[in-house]
Amino acid sequence: MPEPEFDVVVFDVLGTLVDEPAGIRAGIRELDPTLDASRVEQLLSLWQQHIDREQRRILDGVRSYLSSDVLDLEAARLVADAAGVDDPTAVAALALSSRRLPPWPDTVAGLARLAERFPLIGLSNASRTSLLGLNAHAGLRWHQALSAEEARTYKPDPAVYQLAVTVSGLPPERLLMVAAHAWDLRGAQGLGMRTAYVGRPVGDPPTSSDGFDLHADDLTGLADQLHHA
Incomplete structure (x- = not known):
């Protein structure tokens, strides 16, 4: 050969x-099991848009480097706010869905x-x-x-x-x-x-x-x- x-x-x-979307989607469902499929997809898109935007800002020199852990936590807070969830423990768990x-x-x-x-x-x-x-x-x-x-x-x-x-x-x-x-x-x-x-x-x-x-x-x-x- x-x-x-x-x-x-x-x-x-x-x-x-x-x-990656499947794991984040599962985390969003755990955040609020009452969300319907359409709302879950909207919140998933919100997460993805934040990560893409902030990584691009870092690449462009607009923002100082931050690890993906920080960006994931920011995205989780945005999603939780949009879902009306203000439990810090639930937000932290959602942020960790990027590892599952x-x-x-x-x-x-x-x-x-x-x-x-x-x-x-x-x-x-x-x-x-x-x-x-x-x-x-x-x-x-x-x-x-x-x-x-x-x-x-x-x-x-x-x-x-x-x-x-x-x-x-x-x-x-x-x-x-x-x-x-x-x-x-x-x-x-x-x-x-x-x-x-x-x-x-x-x-x-x-x-x-x-x-x-x-x-x-x-x-x-x-x-x-x-x-x-």
Whole structure:
């Protein structure tokens, strides 16, 4: 079997390996079990919009760096206020729902299969503490898990991808970045990493102008492609 053109596989976590909206949605339901499905989705959108907006403000230099734990707590307070819940204990529990995200059905087996052949690195915008919790909850297998907190910024800042390159001790073109978000893969490409898009219902699909190295419907399909590389 010919050797693949890379030596290390780097994975995005949120959305790619775990169903982030499902975990937050479950936390919102626990906050107020009387909410109907439509209201839960509205509150989920409020959470997501806050996280996206504040990470962008940090990337743009408008706001000083804050870890994902702080942003999650801010989002939880916004959601609780909108739901009419003012119990601090309930707000804190909602904030921690970001650490209780279910894996996609193919994730655990797919990682185990890929780990038989490649060193695996998780590279996430989640904080170190949050990453520890969600890795344990979802049963994710890594040889190394890296948080953007180490770079005090968020993807797609090149400094975050550089964390994986530095840890690997290899040139960036020897690393394959796997994500369900085209914006994430574009960021990795900017540093010279190889890229693989994996389709997820909550991802950011490629556009016609994207040129990623690999495309797969799930981790099983990706493992099949890499097995025959």
